[in-house]
Amino acid sequence: MNVFRLAGDMTHLLSVVVLLLKIHTIKSCAGISLKTQELYAVVFAARYLDLFVHFVSLYNTVMKLVFLASSFSIVWYMKRHKIVRRTYDKDHDTFRHYVLVLPCLLLALLINEKFTFREVMWAFSIYLEAVAIFPQLVLLQRTRNIDNLTGQYVFFLGAYRVLYILNWIYRYFTEPHFVHWISWVAGIVQTLLYADFFYYYIMSWKNNVKLELPA
């Protein structure tokens, strides 16, 4: 494993930790999109079907289980926890799942590395992950007061994507057979979605003012 990949996994993990911290200790999910969290739960469930088939390493298995468990427990907290669910900004989180899920499923049926159930599910998870942040970004734009933890959560998620691209560039030069167009193209699209957010996040940090996205 190269350093970019490890750093990418760690920022991804950190984003989940930040979100769990907010939910678990502050008992608030204000500014967090349930739609995005549900989409991530679907992404991990579809991608990690290989847990039953492949064993890569202990690290790999543990990380996959952590992402599965954390994504489902976040959804549970936002929907069922009696205190947390009251902080959910339902009125502004209006993005519809099927707008993202159906095109991704269709695309996965058309463009995949092999037409098997697992490969189609893998491609579907890659496409869906690329756009799953969309409801969250829309919600941020509608939120007047974006708290620090929410800003950091999205920042770490974006950082994870940037680091994964550096990881692919590294792997491309060190492992000649490592070419996965599907994940590369989807990954670049996914990273570009954060570009706007990054700009405002860094600006707010530089000028020491509260993060706010223009409508």
Added chain:
Amino acid sequence: DSEDAKHDEL
């Protein structure tokens, strides 16, 4: 192989 490399990512 390439297949394994793909599943090694998260």
